[in-house]
Amino acid sequence: MRRHAISLSMHRILLIDDDTELGPPLSAYFARFDMVLEHALRPSEGLARLKQGGVDAAILDVMLPEMDGFALCRAIRKDSDIPILMLTARGEVMDRVVGLELGADDYVPKPFEPRELVARVQTVLRRRAPAPRSAAGDANTLVFDGLVVHTATRTVQRQGEALELTSTEFDLLQLLAREPGRVFSRDDILNQLRGHEAELYTRAVDIVVSRLRKKLEPLDCIKTLRNAGYTLALAPATNPAP
Numbered sequence: 001m002r003r004h005a006i007s008l009s010m011h012r013i014l015l016i017d018d019d020t021e022l023g024p025p026l027s028a029y030f031a032r033f034d035m036v037l038e039h040a041l042r043p044s045e046g047l048a049r050l051k052q053g054g055v056d057a058a059i060l061d062v063m064l065p066e067m068d069g070f071a072l073c074r075a076i077r078k079d080s081d082i083p084i085l086m087l088t089a090r091g092e093v094m095d096r097v098v099g100l101e102l103g104a105d106d107y108v109p110k111p112f113e114p115r116e117l118v119a120r121v122q123t124v125l126r127r128r129a130p131a132p133r134s135a136a137g138d139a140n141t142l143v144f145d146g147l148v149v150h151t152a153t154r155t156v157q158r159q160g161e162a163l164e165l166t167s168t169e170f171d172l173l174q175l176l177a178r179e180p181g182r183v184f185s186r187d188d189i190l191n192q193l194r195g196h197e198a199e200l201y202t203r204a205v206d207i208v209v210s211r212l213r214k215k216l217e218p219l220d221c222i223k224t225l226r227n228a229g230y231t232l233a234l235a236p237a238t239n240p241a242p
Contacts, residue, residue: 011035011125012054016046016072017061017087029114035121043072050080057083057121060104062095070098077103081164083124087112100207105168127167142177144234146219149177158216168193169212176222176232185229205230 013035015023023039030037038055040046043066049055058076062069073084086099086107096107105124108117140152148157154170156163165173171193176184184192186205193208209230213222223233 011056011121013037013057013059013121014040014046014049014055015059016040016043016064016069017059018042018063018065019061026114026117030118030121033118033122035118043067043075046072047075050076050082055082057085057125059085059087059117059121061087061089062099063089070102073099073102073104081166083121083127083167085117085120085124097203097207100204101211103166103211105166124167127171142174143237144177144180144221144232145237147177147216147221147234149174158219163215165212165215168208169215172208172212173216173232176230177234180232180234180236183225183229183231188229 011034013030015026015037017023017039018041020041023037027037027039038049040049043064046058046060050058060069060072060076064072067075069086073086076082076084083106084104086095086104087110088095088099088107089110099107106120108120140150142149142151146159150156151174154167156165156170156173172189175189175192176182189205209222209224216222219234221232221234223231225231
């Protein structure tokens with residue numbers, strides 16, 4: 001019998017949804033884009049699979065047995081910062097707000113076109129991927145008093161301690177850190193982080209900023225300028241540490 005080998009470079013996506021008819025057609029569709037889609041019907045099954053490792057992103061339905069998608073998102077975020085997309089049947093703003101507050105990176109309202117879901121997954125994976133290293137290592141390191149942002153490896157150190165950020169949180173911090181002191185409006189941030197084709201709303205920016213601020217504490221470095229936007233209020237370090 002002829003077997004089809006799975007390339008180690010193919011991304012593995014975990015779908016956690018109790019709809020038994022959803023997995024097979026989506027798996028076939030994702031395979032066209034060099035992605036392996038695994039399907040877990042229950043949150044407990046999905047959490048067990050995530051603990052095994054090797055999953056690059058998770059897609060969670062909001063309506064699930066055992067626990068809803070929000071509780072599942074919270075449980076995943078305790079141990080992992082992998083990209084998470086939420087599937088919301090109603091597409092209500094409150095569902096999106098709650099999901100983003102809990103650490104989700106994106107949302108897709110049901111019913112959805114498979115091509116849109118693939119595009120959203122590709123976007124979060126692309127944002128997650130480390131940038132190629134350049135010969136000038138310093139160009140990939142943004143150093144401030146108490147904060148170091150490594151753009152090549154997509155890692156952050158706050159007062160010498162490594163931080164775990166979601167891909168969206170890192171992209172926001174990197175955007176602000178590249179031009180400290182510049183005020184970015186909500187529209188600026190939305191266009192940079194989510195793309196022009198995505199369905200956007202300004203509340204999402206406030207949520208991600210709030211999450212990022214909490215992780216950066218005790219640094220009080222992201223300032224809000226009323227009716228204007230957000231800025232990184234940190235001075236670049238005069239003598240960056242190696």
